[in-house]
Amino acid sequence: QTDIVEIRGKDSGIGISKDRLPYIFDRFYQADPSNTRRYEGTGIGLALAHELITLHNGSIGVESEEGVGTEFIIQLPYEKELVSDTHDPVLNENIIGEAVSPPSAFSNFEALLSEHDEIILIVEDNDDVRSFIAEQLRGEYKILEAVNGREGITVSQGTIPDLIITDLMMPEMDGYEFSSKIRSDEKTSHIPIIMLTAKAGLDPKIEGLEAGIDAFLNKPFHVKELLITVKTLIQQRKNLKKQYSSITFFKPSVISKRSADQSFLSKAIDVFENHMHDEHFRVEDYAESLNMSVSQLNRKLNGLVGQPAGNFIRSLRLQRSVELLNQTGKTVAEICYEVGFNDQAYFSRAFKKQFGKSPSAFRKISS
Numbered sequence: 001q002t003d004i005v006e007i008r009g010k011d012s013g014i015g016i017s018k019d020r021l022p023y024i025f026d027r028f029y030q031a032d033p034s035n036t037r038r039y040e041g042t043g044i045g046l047a048l049a050h051e052l053i054t055l056h057n058g059s060i061g062v063e064s065e066e067g068v069g070t071e072f073i074i075q076l077p078y079e080k081e082l083v084s085d086t087h088d089p090v091l092n093e094n095i096i097g098e099a100v101s102p103p104s105a106f107s108n109f110e111a112l113l114s115e116h117d118e119i120i121l122i123v124e125d126n127d128d129v130r131s132f133i134a135e136q137l138r139g140e141y142k143i144l145e146a147v148n149g150r151e152g153i154t155v156s157q158g159t160i161p162d163l164i165i166t167d168l169m170m171p172e173m174d175g176y177e178f179s180s181k182i183r184s185d186e187k188t189s190h191i192p193i194i195m196l197t198a199k200a201g202l203d204p205k206i207e208g209l210e211a212g213i214d215a216f217l218n219k220p221f222h223v224k225e226l227l228i229t230v231k232t233l234i235q236q237r238k239n240l241k242k243q244y245s246s247i248t249f250f251k252p253s254v255i256s257k258r259s260a261d262q263s264f265l266s267k268a269i270d271v272f273e274n275h276m277h278d279e280h281f282r283v284e285d286y287a288e289s290l291n292m293s294v295s296q297l298n299r300k301l302n303g304l305v306g307q308p309a310g311n312f313i314r315s316l317r318l319q320r321s322v323e324l325l326n327q328t329g330k331t332v333a334e335i336c337y338e339v340g341f342n343d344q345a346y347f348s349r350a351f352k353k354q355f356g357k358s359p360s361a362f363r364k365i366s367s
Contacts, residue, residue: 007074015066024062025050027220044128117142118234119161123152123178124196125170133165136223137230149173153181156188160299163234168197168208176211183212186267187296189260190303192233196221212258237303261304264290268301272316279342283309317341318354325363332359 016024027047053060058076120137123146124130134143144159146152150172156164164182168175175195182188195208198219205216215229271289275281286309287297298308307315317339324335333344336359341347351359 003078005076005078007076008071009074010069010071012069015068015070016062016064017066018064021062021064025060044132048128048132118163119144119159120230121146121152121156121159121161121164123147123149123164123166123170123175125167129167129196133226136226141230149175149178149181152178153185156182156191157185158296160187160296160303161191162237162303163192163194163230165194165196165230168195176207179208179211179213183258184260186260186264187292187300189258189264190237190300192237194226194229194233240306264300265304268312269316272313276317276320276340277338279337279340281313281340283313286313314350315354318351321347321351321359322355322362325359332363335359 025046027044050060053074053076056076058074060075061073062070063073064070118141120141121144122130122133122137124133125147127147130145130147134145137143141162144155144161146155148170149166152164152166153173155161166175166178170178173181175197179193179195182191182193192214193212194215194217195213196217196219197208205213208216214233217226217229268290271286275285275289283294283297287294290297292300294309301307301309301312305312321335321339324330324338325332328335330338332348336344336347339347341350348358351357351362355362
């Protein structure tokens with residue numbers, strides 16, 4: 001037909017059985033559902049192709065014979081007056097302006113960081129799956145992407161995301177090794193991890209749990225299952241942060257059972273102890289002592305105890321002042337300056353806000 005453009009693609013592969021042909025354009029459908037299939041698919045590519053062609057008022061069909069091969073037939077309407085090879089610089093500029101560079105293009109992640117945004121990192125080598133997941137989550141969360149485990153490590157250390165979604169089977173570094181490295185690094189050890197896997201059975205899950213996985217989603221997964229799992233894990237972290245944000249004493253073993261988290265908190269408290277008397281000890285100095293940027297430190301502490309670095313330092317100062325009030329006969333003014341406050345009135349206000357009583361009243365009750 002003169003008003004139709006037809007495109008045919010044909011192979012001489014294994015073919016598709018006739019009873020499965022009616023379903024191959026369904027999202028997440030896989031013609032070969034076995035765990036030992038030679039060619040691993042995701043059930044997204046053909047569904048996406050079908051939707052795009054339908055949007056252009058076209059059609060896509062398939063003919064296949066097992067052991068012989070498969071042929072796809074695409075038909076699109078042809079309207080000559082809409083065909084143009086002219087370049088639209090304005091449109092091109094808009095597209096470029098909205099584009100997001102791949103994570104590997106960033107050597108400095110500071111521009112991406114915000115203490116308030118919830119960041120989700122998707123580590124997946126399949127472009128279709130990664131784009132599909134990002135599409136479902138974008139809008140509610142800030143989305144970062146990595147194409148393999150090695151890139152995922154770099155991005156996660158640079159941005160300290162709130163949650164990571166990773167595939168099990170990836171080149172360069174599989175999901176197990178990637179998750180183990182995330183868990184063993186003090187910067188990222190607290191981050192919840194969701195693993196996508198096409199492997200069925202108990203053994204892969206046990207191995208994943210040993211690597212520190214928080215939740216599993218079997219491929220093909222349902223969008224609603226993904227969204228609920230993400231929301232639940234992030235909410236669990238929020239609940240923990242809310243609980244720890246108001247505590248008066250930071251004990252690493254209570255805040256986290258993970259050794260890397262405990263090690264980080266112990267180191268953070270030790271650094272503070274070494275600078276407790278210095279009223280000029282700044283957040284920038286604190287971050288540098290812990291080999292982090294200010295944004296990284298804020299996101300790490302927010303992720304663990306629900307407090308940015310400045311609040312955390314103040315809480316530690318007040319925590320130390322309580323110990324001095326209980327264990328020494330020093331005056332409130334002496335204790336104020338010893339723990340790094342240079343204004344006694346501000347110290348008293350901060351103390352009362354934290355503990356509900358002024359330093360003097362607190363000492364009377366404790367004695």
